[in-house]
Amino acid sequence: MLVPMQKLTLYALKADRDALLLALQKDGSVMLEPEAGSKALPGSEKVSAQLDKTGQVLQFLVQNGAKNPLFPQKEAISYGNFLKETQEGRQLTEKLDTTASKIASLESEAAALRTQAESLDPWLKLDIPLEQLSFTETTRCHVGFLPEKELPEFQKAISGLLADMSLYELTQDGQAMVILAYEDADNDVKHLLKEHDFSEAVLPKRSGLAADVRKELLQEAEEKENRIARLKEETRESIPQKQQVELYYDQLNAAHDRLQNGGVETVSAFKVQGWVRKDRAQRVEQVVQGVTDAYQLTFADPEEGEIPPTVLENGRLVEPYESVVELYSLPKAGSVDPDMIMAPFHFIFFGMMMSDAGYGLVLTIMLYFALKKFKPTGFARQLALVIFFGGISTTLWGAMFGGWFGLEWHPLLFVPMNEPLKMLALCFGLGAIHLITGMLIKTKMLFREGDVMGAVCDQISWLIMFLGFFLMALVPGPIGKYLAWLGAGIIVLFGGRDRKGIISRLIGGLLTLYNISGYLSDLLSYSRIFALGLATGVIAMVINTVAQMLWSAGPVGIVAAILVLLAGHYFNIVINVLGAFVHSSRLQYIEFFGKFYEAGGRAFLPLALRTKYTDITK
Amino acid sequence: MITLGTALAFGGAATAAGLAGVGSAIGVAIAGQAASGVVSEDPDKFGNVLVLQALPGTQGIYGLLIAFIIILNLGVIDGNVKDLTTFQGLAYLFAALPMGLGGLLSAIYQGKVAASGIYLTAKRPEETGKGIILTAMVETYAVLSLLISFIMVNGIKL
Numbered sequence: 143m144l145v146p147m148q149k150l151t152l153y154a155l156k157a158d159r160d161a162l163l164l165a166l167q168k169d170g171s172v173m174l175e176p177e178a179g180s181k182a183l184p185g186s187e188k189v190s191a192q193l194d195k196t197g198q199v200l201q202f203l204v205q206n207g208a209k210n211p212l213f214p215q216k217e218a219i220s221y222g223n224f225l226k227e228t229q230e231g232r233q234l235t236e237k238l239d240t241t242a243s244k245i246a247s248l249e250s251e252a253a254a255l256r257t258q259a260e261s262l263d264p265w266l267k268l269d270i271p272l273e274q275l276s277f278t279e280t281t282r283c284h285v286g287f288l289p290e291k292e293l294p295e296f297q298k299a300i301s302g303l304l305a306d307m308s309l310y311e312l313t314q315d316g317q318a319m320v321i322l323a324y325e326d327a328d329n330d331v332k333h334l335l336k337e338h339d340f341s342e343a344v345l346p347k348r349s350g351l352a353a354d355v356r357k358e359l360l361q362e363a364e365e366k367e368n369r370i371a372r373l374k375e376e377t378r379e380s381i382p383q384k385q386q387v388e389l390y391y392d393q394l395n396a397a398h399d400r401l402q403n404g405g406v407e408t409v410s411a412f413k414v415q416g417w418v419r420k421d422r423a424q425r426v427e428q429v430v431q432g433v434t435d436a437y438q439l440t441f442a443d444p445e446e447g448e449i450p451p452t453v454l455e456n457g458r459l460v461e462p463y464e465s466v467v468e469l470y471s472l473p474k475a476g477s478v479d480p481d482m483i484m485a486p487f488h489f490i491f492f493g494m495m496m497s498d499a500g501y502g503l504v505l506t507i508m509l510y511f512a513l514k515k516f517k518p519t520g521f522a523r524q525l526a527l528v529i530f531f532g533g534i535s536t537t538l539w540g541a542m543f544g545g546w547f548g549l550e551w552h553p554l555l556f557v558p559m560n561e562p563l564k565m566l567a568l569c570f571g572l573g574a575i576h577l578i579t580g581m582l583i584k585t586k587m588l589f590r591e592g593d594v595m596g597a598v599c600d601q602i603s604w605l606i607m608f609l610g611f612f613l614m615a616l617v618p619g620p621i622g623k624y625l626a627w628l629g630a631g632i633i634v635l636f637g638g639r640d641r642k643g644i645i646s647r648l649i650g651g652l653l654t655l656y657n658i659s660g661y662l663s664d665l666l667s668y669s670r671i672f673a674l675g676l677a678t679g680v681i682a683m684v685i686n687t688v689a690q691m692l693w694s695a696g697p698v699g700i701v702a703a704i705l706v707l708l709a710g711h712y713f714n715i716v717i718n719v720l721g722a723f724v725h726s727s728r729l730q731y732i733e734f735f736g737k738f739y740e741a742g743g744r745a746f747l748p749l750a751l752r753t754k755y756t757d758i759t760k
Numbered sequence: 761m762i763t764l765g766t767a768l769a770f771g772g773a774a775t776a777a778g779l780a781g782v783g784s785a786i787g788v789a790i791a792g793q794a795a796s797g798v799v800s801e802d803p804d805k806f807g808n809v810l811v812l813q814a815l816p817g818t819q820g821i822y823g824l825l826i827a828f829i830i831i832l833n834l835g836v837i838d839g840n841v842k843d844l845t846t847f848q849g850l851a852y853l854f855a856a857l858p859m860g861l862g863g864l865l866s867a868i869y870q871g872k873v874a875a876s877g878i879y880l881t882a883k884r885p886e887e888t889g890k891g892i893i894l895t896a897m898v899e900t901y902a903v904l905s906l907l908i909s910f911i912m913v914n915g916i917k918l
Contacts, residue, residue, distance in 0.1 A: 210804075469889035562911055666904075673903045676910060677818070680825040687828075687837055720811060721818060724896045725903075731893060 144479045146420040146443075147450035147746075152430065153413045154437040159183075161433045163400045163749070168221065169429045170750030173451055174416040179406045186401035193394040199238045200387055206374055208381045216757035217385055224393065224751075224758050231390030234383055245373050248366045255363035258346045262359075264311035264318035265345070265352040273349035275320070282328040284335060285343045287316035292338040299334055303327045315341065388755035396751055417450050417746070450475050452743030460485045462527035470731050472743030478583065480739060484730050487576050490539075491726035492532035494569075497558070497675035498682060499540025500547035501715050505533030529719060536722075543675070547711060548682025558675060565672045573668030574608070576729070577661070580737030581605060587738060599639065603632035604661070630655060664733045670725055678718045685710035766841060768849030769834055772856035773827035776909065780823025780863025780902075787816025787871025794875035798882040808881050808888045812874045815895045819867035822906040826859045829913050842918060855912035862905025870898035 150172060154162055166172050204210045264287075275285050288296060290312065300307055304324035311318050323331040348355045405414030418426050423441045430437055444450045452472040454464045456479070463485040473479055496502060509530035518526055540546065544553025558565035581601050588597035607629025613622030638650020685706060692703040735741070751758055795809040830852055835842045844852075877891025 469893070559914075562914055667900065669907050670900065670903045673822075673907045673910070676906070677821060677825055680828055681821060684824065684828050717814065717818070717821070720814065724815075724892055725899075728893055728896055732897075 143455050143482070144473065144475070144477070145453040145455045147417050147453065147475070148420045148423055148441040149415065149444060149448065149450070150418045150423070150426065151413065151415045151440045151442075152437060153411060153439075154430075154434060156407060156410055156412050158434040158436065159404065159412055162430060162437075163404075164225075165429050165433050166426070167396065167400050167749050167751060169426065170748050171422040172416050172418050172426055173746055173748045174403045174405075174414055176403055177406065177415055180414070181404055181407070183401040183404040186398065189394055189398045189401055193391070193398050195239055196235050196387060196391045196394055199235050199242065200384070200391060202238060202242045203377070203381060203384055203387070206377045206381070208384050214755060216753070216755060217389070218757045218759055219389065221758050224389075224396075224756065227393055228386055228389050230383065231386035231388075231393075234380060235387050235390055238377065238380065238387070241373050241377055245370055248370050248373075252363045252366040252370070255359050255366070259356045259359035259363065261343070261345065262352045262356040264313045265343075266356065267310055268320065268352045270320075271350050272345055272352060272355055275345070280325050282323045282325060282331070284321040284323070284331070284340070285319075285345065286335075286341050287313065287318055287343060288335075288338055288340050289316045293317055296334065296338045299338075300331070303330050303334070305331050318343070385755075392753040392756045395754070399749060399752065416749075419453060444475070449744070451746035453746045454479050454481060456481050459531075462524040462531065463488060465521055465524035465528060466727050466730065468521065469727065470735065471741035472745060474740040474742045477740040477743075478587065478738075480583075480730075480735065483579060483583065484734065487572075487579075487734070488528070488726050488730060489531055489535045490572065491671055491729055492528075492722045493535025493537075493539035494572075494671045495674040495722035495725060496532070496536035496678055496718055497539050497543050498545040498547065498678055499537050500545070501678065501682075501711070501718070502533050502536030502538070502540050504711075504715060505536060505719065506530060507533075509533055529723065532719070532722065543679075545679050545682070548679060548686045558672060559679060562672070565675075566669060569668045569671045570665055572671070573665050573729075573733070576668070576734055577664055577737065578605065578608070580734045584738035595636070595639070599632055599636035603629050603636070605629070607633070608661075664736075667733055668729065670729075674718070674721055674725055677721070678714065681714050682711065685714065762841065763843045763845070763849070765844030765846045765849030766834065768846065769830060769844055769852035772849075772852035772854075773830040773834075775853065775860040776830070776856040776863070777820075777823045777827035779860035780826075780867065781820040783864035783867030784817050784820030784823075787819070787867035787869075787874070788813060790868070790871035791816055791874035791878060794878040798878055801882065805881055805885060808885060809878045812877045812881065812888070812891060812895060815874050815892070815899065816867045816870040818899060819863035819870070819902045822902055823859055823863045826856055826906065826909045826913060829910065830856065833913070833916070833918065844918065848916060848918065851916050852913065855909055855916065857909075858905040858912075859909035863902055866898055866902040866905070870895060870902075873898050 152162075166174075265285075275283050277283060297307070300321070304327035306322045307319055309317060309319050321331060321335070345352075346355060346359065348358070350358070403414065405412045407413075418441070420441075427439055430439055452475055454467070454472070455461075456464060460481050463481050466484065466488060467473070467479075467481055493502070496505070509526055513523070513526055513530065517523075542553065542555040544550050544555075544557050550557060556564055581604065585597045585601040585605075588594075588601065607626050610622045610624070610626030610629055613625060615622070633655050634648065634651035636651065637654025638647040638652075641647045641650045688710070689703040689706045692699040692706060695702075791813040795813045798809050799806050831837065834844070874891075874895045877888075877895050880891045881888045
């Protein structure tokens, strides 16, 4: 069901603003919306920056060995304590942030030193200290690399000039060399060097022999690396206090959310607006009253052109399936919530796709304990419950089809592998019911909107035709044929009613009739239920067969067989849960929703205490 | 002595498992390369991208399934390989073709869609579900291939 929403407008004094926002955040039922002229509260940028920093610090701790579990145990804290900013958390965050940037700069320094040391590798045999590799009164000096293939010619050319050359290591950049030229000959030498693609070497600005300088650089790099190691060790020591940083993160996050929107303000008053569930309006008023009596609060139903956020509400059994709808897209405000009708189909299809009672039992028990132990919340909880229900459905269908861990045992209905046509008929039958349900919903929606023509010509006409086909196959006599013709007639006559002119309209109608191929492919799509069920069953058989072969090979074989059975069936369950969930959802999204669903709702994100690491007890 | 028919039936089983397996290997590899790239930036997304990477792997399983049913019918599992006529063998070979070819190509293309779904996850992790659904759209055709191969294999009377 879609919950009716109301628009809230609150006027109050700026002096009360912080307290009001805090109270509304604690209550968590109002979604504030920015409007023209509304501003964030002062300090929000600072909090934002601090929040980012804290997030990075937490990541830094994880990089240095802190655990980062998939389902973290949330630390319980009272609301009163949550409001007091943790000093330890803040100090630790600042300290770790400094450490992280220190490590980063030390790392880049060490890397630079190592690169410099490496650049000296070709010059280790150079017997002139580096600082003396420069000009004197009468000589000029060139240090660098010459491509190897240019060397013979260059040597020949330079021997005619007043210059001396000594060669060092041969590197990737070319032949390392030092050229000493008499001042007067230097222009010629330069010209020659350019001609032969000589490249200048960049040597570290240090004094001493190349070999000594290299050693010195490496030593310095090592010192820096040692300091990095010490800093990392220090960081690891603060891992036990990670909880304080996490609490600080949650506190900042709450402050960040609260400061986002301060509304429109005058010198001493302000106004905010937002959305609230109609049934919670009273409660919000009480919350405001609890803070101040200098306020004006109004609630109004959404006006034309205003799009309230979408809130779904369903019974306990259906509510988990909201996650399936959420994965697709929330329904548009004012349309229908498909959960109630979709849930039983999703439940049935999931079970038929897994179709093994043994797997169903394992799945049900596993999910039951997972839900008990990890206590997931929100979307994760809903998803887990959908799979938990799926497990129950799998057990039921497995018993129907006689599948128990890939072995056949007393099917209540029939064995799909032995009677594939019966199974296909069952799939198509359920598919037809699914599709027709979708079309009936659309018919109801059209009637509600007052579009009787649309309901009769685009929906009911098809339903009459399908009913005709159905009767043709099952009931003797011409009644089915007449109904099919009636339906087809309505479609041809009115399918093209948007067009002008009789001929164009009839052609339009005939083209509409061609949509039957679309309905047919929708229906055929349900054959996947059988195919996925087959995949589960036969792979389970394969696992059993392999285990059986191993079993006869003595004691080692028996151990191997048990391992194969455990790992194989586990793998088969995991891969097929994924397949069953994805494909039964797909049947909803493409085949079912395609018939009536209006997507494009926006999520309701109230101002609330959203914590990642802590659990606030009231 | 194995008859030509039996050998052809083996060819059918090999086609189904081999081609579909190759397809899945390629598909999973394409998705896996994309996944590693995303995980290198954000290791927390490992769970999400792993699901997407696994999707093109199902074709290999479907191929194995058809191959298994063929060799089961041939009696390889219980050790008494049946002698098939040439036409029976050819029928098995043809029956395995949809699964082999459909599996091979759909897995490769599904791998490509999975890779783009993985990039989608990198940019907008909250939309992973949609990436999974888009990837599963390709699988439809592997499922149809599996179904028709199964019905054909099941219809061959020995």
